[in-house]
């Protein structure tokens with residue numbers, strides 16, 4: 362064992378903070394033996410001191426003011442696990458300014474303030490670690506930074522939001538509605554009380570932005586990513602997907618187009634072929650497929666959230682931070698090392714699509730849709746439909762599905778706008794991309 366006792370300041374003792382504290386106590390000897398650095402948790406900051414805790418902790422360790430930790434000259438490293446953006450930003454900034462390395466699991470604060478925080482981290486030579494911000498227990502950040510360092514990353518495609526994946530899995534397996542699946546996820550503790558970012562795709566988008574920044578060195582710019590959530594997925598789409606040989610997943614897609622040196626950056630529900638490994642990733646599990654020019658295909662699979670898996674990532678970073686304190690210059694963190702890649706405009710991105718129209722069951726509707734698609738040179742690969750149902754006004758409706766060949770999203774969008782003007786067709790079709798995984 363070498364060096365002086367390392368003192369840790371832990372801010373936040375909620376789901377992840379509790380897991381981190383418990384693991385640091387339970388596996389203390391193992392960690393010291395492996396890291397070869399003695400350590401202890403010196404202080405823990407929380408919001409409410411009177412709140413009952415799941416973990417036994419000496420009252421003198423607790424404070425309700427995180428400044429006590431940042432300003433304590435004996436504390437060497439800060440772990441930020443409070444969530445949110447405003448206060449977390451202030452805390453991380455203050456810690457870096459005080460010369461204390463920070464470990465965080467907070468994707469929201471990095472997506473919003475990462476540019477500034479990483480600049481500060483670079484200027485001060487004080488590292489900021491963030492493995493737990495992407496994919497919970499999956500070691501994707503350190504893998505991109507270290508193990509895969511010799512690769513030009515060609516693509517990163519994955520399922521990185523456990524709540525939405527649980528909901529989509531329930532809808533497919535039990536035929537439940539999105540709302541019922543969400544309620545069940547909340548009862549089982551798989552979804553937060555406010556699941557807005559899980560449903561609207563922004564939780565996955567924050568993680569995608571971080572991974573794109575790690576893999577390509579591009580600045581973190583939330584306005585550059587195209588984001589659609591699972592809110593438009595209905596059981597009928599899951600049903601069609603299954604019938605046509607697919608399942609629906611909320612996918613993050615980051616793809617480098619070498620010919621134009623542009624980056625495709627998007628999050629949306631997508632049709633995944635049943636023979637692709639990502640189609641088998643169900644429930645709260647996450648999986649991230651990374652393709653590099655040297656390594657080829659790799660896949661990282663595991664629990665994308667939860668107390669213990671996330672603690673595993675936080676503590677991995679903590680040990681790295683302890684080791685790198687001696688040589689902060691070796692930190693591979695968030696250094697831009699690529700050219701400043703442009704993001705490909707979403708209207709230029711190309712995939713095949715699933716388009717579901719709700720139409721009044723009347724002669725000529727299919728022909729009308731097909732003729733507009735033909736005029737836009739969009740080929741149809743398959744069609745399918747449901748039986749008609751009659752609404753309260755005596756009108757009969759059915760769902761018509763068109764699977765269309767690869768085309769630019771901008772072109773399909775223009776065609777759909779025109780189709781929306783055809784009588785007897787609902788103006789807002791449901792559109793999902795079909796991922797082919799060919800390149």
Ligand SMILES: NC(=O)c1ccc[n+]([C@@H]2O[C@H](COP(=O)([O-])OP(=O)(O)OC[C@H]3O[C@@H](n4cnc5c(N)ncnc54)[C@H](OP(=O)(O)O)[C@@H]3O)[C@@H](O)[C@H]2O)c1
Pocket residue numbers: 372373374375376377378406407408409410412425426427441442443444445448466467468469493494497665666667668671
């Ligand atoms: N939960 C997961 O599975 C998961 C997975 C990956 C990443 N993360 C990230 O990890 C972070 C923590 O998540 P969590 O689920 O553990 O959150 P949580 O259960 O809501 O816990 C938040 C903790 O922070 C404390 N806190 C809040 N504001 C504070 C302040 N101003 N000063 C001091 N303490 C403060 C709270 O204190 P009180 O206890 O007194 O209220 C609580 O202990 C978030 O950034 C989240 O995105 C979570």
